[in-house]
Amino acid sequence: MREVCQSASLVLHSSSVKAQIRKAINNLYDAYDEVGGKHYTLRIKGKKLPLEDFEYNPLAVGDYVEFTPYSETEGLITARLERKSAFVRWNVKLEKNQTIAANMDQVAIITSAFEPPFRPRFLDRALSCVQSCDVIIVMNKCDFDLTEEEFERWALYHKLGYRIIAVSAATGENIEEFKDLLRGRTTAFVGQSGVGKSSLVNLIIRPEKKQVTGEISQKYQRGRHTTNHALYLERDDIRIIDTPGVRELLVPYEDKSVLADSFIEFSRYAGECEYSSCTHSTEPGCAVIRALEEGLIDPDRYTSYLGLLDSLESRKPGYLRTKFRKNKQ
Ligand code: GDP
Ligand code: ZN
Numbered sequence: 001m002r003e004v005c006q007s008a009s010l011v012l013h014s015s016s017v018k019a020q021i022r023k024a025i026n027n028l029y030d031a032y033d034e035v036g037g038k039h040y041t042l043r044i045k046g047k048k049l050p051l052e053d054f055e056y057n058p059l060a061v062g063d064y065v066e067f068t069p070y071s072e073t074e075g076l077i078t079a080r081l082e083r084k085s086a087f088v089r090w091n092v093k094l095e096k097n098q099t100i101a102a103n104m105d106q107v108a109i110i111t112s113a114f115e116p117p118f119r120p121r122f123l124d125r126a127l128s129c130v131q132s133c134d135v136i137i138v139m140n141k142c143d144f145d146l147t148e149e150e151f152e153r154w155a156l157y158h159k160l161g162y163r164i165i166a167v168s169a170a171t172g173e174n175i176e177e178f179k180d181l182l183r184g185r186t187t188a189f190v191g192q193s194g195v196g197k198s199s200l201v202n203l204i205i206r207p208e209k210k211q212v213t214g215e216i217s218q219k220y221q222r223g224r225h226t227t228n229h230a231l232y233l234e235r236d237d238i239r240i241i242d243t244p245g246v247r248e249l250l251v252p253y254e255d256k257s258v259l260a261d262s263f264i265e266f267s268r269y270a271g272e273c274e275y276s277s278c279t280h281s282t283e284p285g286c287a288v289i290r291a292l293e294e295g296l297i298d299p300d301r302y303t304s305y306l307g308l309l310d311s312l313e314s315r316k317p318g319y320l321r322t323k324f325r326k327n328k329q
Helices: 002-014 120-128 148-160 175-182 197-205 214-220 256-261 264-270 287-293 299-320
Strands: 017-025 028-033 038-044 064-069 074-080 086-091 096-102 106-112 134-140 163-166 186-191 231-235 238-242
Touching: 017 038, 028 064, 038 064, 096 186, 106 120, 120 148, 120 299, 134 197, 148 163, 148 299, 163 175, 175 197, 175 238, 186 197, 197 231, 197 238, 256 264, 256 299, 264 287, 287 299
Parallel strands: 038 074, 106 134, 106 186, 134 163, 186 238
Antiparallel strands: 017 028, 017 064, 017 231, 028 038, 064 074, 086 096, 231 238
C-alpha cells in the first residue's frame, strides 16, 4: 500500500501545479495551491523568469505560478501566469517598475486626515500605479477634522466616481462599513507610512487583539502585524494583500496614454482631441484642455496630471541605456 502511495506522489511531483504567491522574500516564495489545499516553498527554476523591459521583480504577492514539486512542500517555479490586475510603482533606486501586488479585485489606498495630512498629489500618484482593478479611497483618522479645502479636495474623488470612505482605526468609526466593502474580494492595501494602514489591517484581521498606539506598540511588536514586505492575509471572507508603507509612490513607466487613463475624468473628452496620441499638455485642439478652460475639469487635478507627465518624460533617457534592456535579477 505504501509503495502505491509513494509512486502516486512521484507521478504528482513530475507534473506541473498551479499556486498563488502569498509571501515573497529574497527569491523564496510561499505559495498556496488552492486545489490541493497545500502550502509550498518555491524557488524560481534556474533563478530566472522572463521579464518585461524595465520590470524589476518577476513575481509579486498575488501572482499565480506554475511549478514542479520536488518534495511534499517544495518546488521550482517554471512560469508566471497572466495577471488580471496589478499595483506597480516606479522604483527610483533600481530605475525599474516594481510590482507590489497582483491579481487583486481592488486596491484600498489609505490616506489620513492628520499626521500625515491628506495629500492629493500622493493619492493621484497612487491611482496611477493601479492597473485594471477597482479602487477604494480610504480616509483614516477621521476622528481628526479636515480643513474645508482638504474636505473639498477629498470629496472631489467621490464626484469623479471613486468609492470613498472615511474611517477611524482609533474609534472604530465606519470600520464595519469598510469591512462590507472588503468582503468576498481580494484587496491590496497601500499607503504612505503613518496613515494607520497597519492599525486598520490589525483591526480587520485580528480584531480580538487589543489595538495599541504606535508609541506603545514599540514595546509590544511581537504579535502585532507590521509590514516590511507584501503579505497575503485572510480572515472570514476578507482577503488582504498588505504592502509596506512607503514615503512616496511614483508613477510606473508606461505609455503616456495609460497615465491619462488614470485620470478618469479626462476620458469623457479625450476621444475628441485632434491628435489620437494627444498627451493633453501642449497639443492644439486638445479637448481635455478645452474642458479645463470651461471649468469642467478640476484645475488641481490637471496640475497633478502635468506633474506626473513631466516625471515620465524626465525618465525617458534611462530606458535608452542598454543595460536596462537586460533582464537582470
Ligand atoms: P502605518 O505606518 O500606516 O502602518 O500606521 P500605523 O498603523 O503604525 O499608525 C501610525 C500612528 O497613527 C500610530 O500612532 C497609530 O496609533 C495612529 N493611528 C492609526 N489610526 C488612527 C486613527 O484612526 N486615529 C488616530 N487618531 N490615530 C490613529
Ligand atoms: Zn488632448
